[in-house]
Amino acid sequence: MSQHTDMTSDTATSSHADTVILTRDLCWQWPGQAARLRFPDITLPPGEHLFIRGASGTGKSTLLSLLSGMNRSMTGTLTVHGQELTQLSGGARDRLRADRIGVIFQQFNLVPYLDTLGNVLLPCHLSAHRRHQAGDSPPAAARRLLAALGLPEECLGRKPARLSTGQQQRVAAARALIGSPDLILADEPTSALDTLNRDRFVRLLLDQAANSGSSVVFVSHDPALAGHFERHLELTPTMGDQP
Ligand SMILES: Nc1ncnc2c1ncn2[C@@H]1O[C@H](COP(=O)(O)OP(=O)(O)OP(=O)(O)O)[C@@H](O)[C@H]1O
Numbered sequence: 001m002s003q004h005t006d007m008t009s010d011t012a013t014s015s016h017a018d019t020v021i022l023t024r025d026l027c028w029q030w031p032g033q034a035a036r037l038r039f040p041d042i043t044l045p046p047g048e049h050l051f052i053r054g055a056s057g058t059g060k061s062t063l064l065s066l067l068s069g070m071n072r073s074m075t076g077t078l079t080v081h082g083q084e085l086t087q088l089s090g091g092a093r094d095r096l097r098a099d100r101i102g103v104i105f106q107q108f109n110l111v112p113y114l115d116t117l118g119n120v121l122l123p124c125h126l127s128a129h130r131r132h133q134a135g136d137s138p139p140a141a142a143r144r145l146l147a148a149l150g151l152p153e154e155c156l157g158r159k160p161a162r163l164s165t166g167q168q169q170r171v172a173a174a175r176a177l178i179g180s181p182d183l184i185l186a187d188e189p190t191s192a193l194d195t196l197n198r199d200r201f202v203r204l205l206l207d208q209a210a211n212s213g214s215s216v217v218f219v220s221h222d223p224a225l226a227g228h229f230e231r232h233l234e235l236t237p238t239m240g241d242q243p
Helices: 060-065 091-099 116-126 127-135 136-149 165-177 195-212 223-228
Strands: 021-024 051-052 076-079 101-104 183-187 214-221 231-234
Touching: 021 060, 021 183, 051 223, 060 076, 060 183, 060 214, 091 127, 101 165, 116 127, 116 136, 116 165, 136 165, 136 195, 165 183, 165 195, 183 195, 195 214, 195 223
Parallel strands: 051 214, 051 231, 101 183, 183 214
Antiparallel strands: 021 076
């Protein structure tokens, strides 16, 4: 049986109409896997920061793939920015993600042939909404974000292969933040960093998200990061839960 601890619903104070994420009874089964992943319900109001913790294999990345619309939940309901993702086509979910969601992947997924500025500006090329939100000069907005995240100026023209892991992480964060998306999803982006840099990065990310009013869902196996977040959710192993 699935045993999750849901602390978001308990602390939710807003109505369901006033949410960035609202999920009920989500589950997913990967092809070839006997166990079905069942996820606790989430109610996340605009501008709030949710920390999702769980050991390796408990389904953190899978849950983010459902929240971002990359995969479609097999059951239940999932509303992001008022749109029911389980009812949308793959193309419509891609559109919603481009316009409303910034994703920081575990391995950053920077485009190797683009330099730092090119990578950060990518969402503005994929979405007119994000371009509009980035203001009169998206390149200037990108530079401001990168400076706020502590990336040295000399890195702006470099491709990802010539950046350190911590620098790549800042580029990935700026790419997620540009154009002030309603929601930022971050998948263990700090796993390669030491404790001091990890805490600094999380603080910078959350401060920038707060500046733009973006909600954040941050997943990690590391409980030490929980103190940076006002909302918490724990995923626990499914213990052989069968369909
Ligand atoms: N593409 C896939 N095909 C088949 N099974 C998968 C796939 N991706 C993940 N799984 C399985 O789904 C379960 C949850 O994986 P997931 O990557 O979501 O966990 P996680 O909590 O993010 O793990 P980690 O902390 O190690 O990144 C695991 O049992 C994993 O083996």
